[in-house]
Amino acid sequence: MHDAIIATRGLTRFFDSRAAVDSLDVVVPAGSVYGFLGPNGAGKTTTIRMLLGLLRPSAGSLSLFGKEGSTLESRRRIGALVEAPSLYPHLTAEENLRHTCLLKDLPEREIGRVLGIADLRGDATRLVKGFSLGMKQRLGLANSLLGNPELVILDEPTNGLDPAGIQEVRHLLRDMPAQHGVTVFLSSHLLAEVEQIAGRIGIIAEGRLQFEGTPAELRARRGGVLRIGVERPSVAAHMLRQQGFEAETVEPEAINLPACDTQQSAAINRLLVERGFSVYAIERLEPTLEELFLDMTRNA
Amino acid sequence: MMLRRVLRAELLKLRRTLAFWMVPAAPFVVLLLSFLMFHQRSEYFAKSGKPLWENLQRNSFVLWAVLMMPLYITLQTALLAGLEHSGERWRNLLALPVRRWTLYVVKLAIPCAMVFASSAILNFGVLLSGVLLTNLKPELRFPSPLPWAQAWDYTFLSFTASLLVIAIQQWVSLRFATFAASAGFGICCTVAGSILANSQKYGPWWPWCLPVQLMTGKPEPIAHALWYSCLGGLIAAVLGGVEFCRREIRG
Numbered sequence: 001m002h003d004a005i006i007a008t009r010g011l012t013r014f015f016d017s018r019a020a021v022d023s024l025d026v027v028v029p030a031g032s033v034y035g036f037l038g039p040n041g042a043g044k045t046t047t048i049r050m051l052l053g054l055l056r057p058s059a060g061s062l063s064l065f066g067k068e069g070s071t072l073e074s075r076r077r078i079g080a081l082v083e084a085p086s087l088y089p090h091l092t093a094e095e096n097l098r099h100t101c102l103l104k105d106l107p108e109r110e111i112g113r114v115l116g117i118a119d120l121r122g123d124a125t126r127l128v129k130g131f132s133l134g135m136k137q138r139l140g141l142a143n144s145l146l147g148n149p150e151l152v153i154l155d156e157p158t159n160g161l162d163p164a165g166i167q168e169v170r171h172l173l174r175d176m177p178a179q180h181g182v183t184v185f186l187s188s189h190l191l192a193e194v195e196q197i198a199g200r201i202g203i204i205a206e207g208r209l210q211f212e213g214t215p216a217e218l219r220a221r222r223g224g225v226l227r228i229g230v231e232r233p234s235v236a237a238h239m240l241r242q243q244g245f246e247a248e249t250v251e252p253e254a255i256n257l258p259a260c261d262t263q264q265s266a267a268i269n270r271l272l273v274e275r276g277f278s279v280y281a282i283e284r285l286e287p288t289l290e291e292l293f294l295d296m297t298r299n300a
Numbered sequence: 301m302m303l304r305r306v307l308r309a310e311l312l313k314l315r316r317t318l319a320f321w322m323v324p325a326a327p328f329v330v331l332l333l334s335f336l337m338f339h340q341r342s343e344y345f346a347k348s349g350k351p352l353w354e355n356l357q358r359n360s361f362v363l364w365a366v367l368m369m370p371l372y373i374t375l376q377t378a379l380l381a382g383l384e385h386s387g388e389r390w391r392n393l394l395a396l397p398v399r400r401w402t403l404y405v406v407k408l409a410i411p412c413a414m415v416f417a418s419s420a421i422l423n424f425g426v427l428l429s430g431v432l433l434t435n436l437k438p439e440l441r442f443p444s445p446l447p448w449a450q451a452w453d454y455t456f457l458s459f460t461a462s463l464l465v466i467a468i469q470q471w472v473s474l475r476f477a478t479f480a481a482s483a484g485f486g487i488c489c490t491v492a493g494s495i496l497a498n499s500q501k502y503g504p505w506w507p508w509c510l511p512v513q514l515m516t517g518k519p520e521p522i523a524h525a526l527w528y529s530c531l532g533g534l535i536a537a538v539l540g541g542v543e544f545c546r547r548e549i550r551g
Contacts, residue, residue, distance in 0.1 A: 015550075049391070049549060049550075052391075052394075052395040053394075053395070054391055054394055054395060054548065054549035055548050055549065055550065056548060072397050072398075072399065073397075075395065075396065075397040076397040078395075080392065080395045081392070082391045082392055082395060083388075083391070084387070084388075085392070086387055086388065086389035086390075086391065086392035086393065087387070088313055088383065088389070089387075090315070090316045090317060091312070091313065091315060091316070095312060095315065098312060099309050099312050099313065100396065102305045102306075102308050102309040102312070103305065103306065103309050103393075103396045103397070103398050104396060104397060105301075105302075105305055127316075
């Protein structure tokens, strides 16, 4: 796939005998925000570390910008923030950015540019040890944007931030592809955070990819249930099962069936009333994306 | 080019650090001790019959080489490595497009330069100390001209004899994340060195005793200490560098 910025094929990493990442196939198209989701310990950070050359894969392969492996050349085109921003607290914001500029061989005018993006121009000469967590996170993001990288890899960039801080970072990330032509690979354990900014989502659990697609495709998999409030629910569920419906008792006075269209719902209601069951309520319950995500990751 | 950029980046990180201020502070402590010793016992040293400059230089050098320098190397390497270990900064540093061996070479060169600078401050500070003592204590008449050549010799010899210790200590400090591990290792080795310093069998081979070998004044032990330190330092640096380049960042 020529326009894939990141492509992994069967990427696997063992720690002792445990597979932290297991046969992972991920494709990140150019110019997108890709949300890499999973609960803590799912293998997100291990994957990111392999992408950045901090860990070697046990099996499988990865390519960055169409070239095999994580090389020095590919890392020149990447800006990364791995977990918490690794800033030097005894240096000022400007000095921290200059440190990265030196190591990436970038002109110093980049410092002012990224400080502007992160809205930290006024704090450029302050020591980082006096920064709030949100400011540190924004400075870490600014650091990853030095040199206009083609790909920005961010590992849990909103970890530890308050809601206002999360919103600030979200705004910053959402506009990156359009404003700066950057592809963003963003890991998180919060679906709600990612679905608002990501054009493509990958869900990983127990090291395995459970889903990859757009947020709309994820929503399409929601399914849902028809919940019917009825008297004698266990008898009613038994009767419906005999009629070929997948009914189950979930509460003292309710049964669940797989979600169906309105005509079928009406038919079930009619059947229950004809057989002498009093129906109190019929409602269609759809799981939120969060519930779907939890369901996927729990059942992995 | 990359080496120069990495060096500038590493030097930038030294700003406002304790490691930077220790460069003048550590030799100053030794200078102060030897100055006070001569100041308080001026008559003893004046009547000892030994050349005053040699006496002052040797006393200062012993204080430096036996105890202060090994502890100084231990603390410097642990503090410098701590800049990356604390906050787990390795993962973001090593994700940058920098060759690891370049980083290792620079990270080794900095404590070497610091030890050299401190040794120079000590040995040239001794000359200033002698001038001050001449003015403060009339019985101590340090002769002219000042022994610049000897000051340079002491600087060069003590620095060269410490290369093996620097290479080992830097490897340990970069390898183990906790300050206690690298500092504990260095302190134990220094204490062992002070015990083995007088052993003719083990002293010449214990890296922490090599600066002491210089005090014998005999050409053979001095040559042995210098060659052993240089070659051993090179081997330790290569082994440490290979391990550093292959290391995975898990934590």
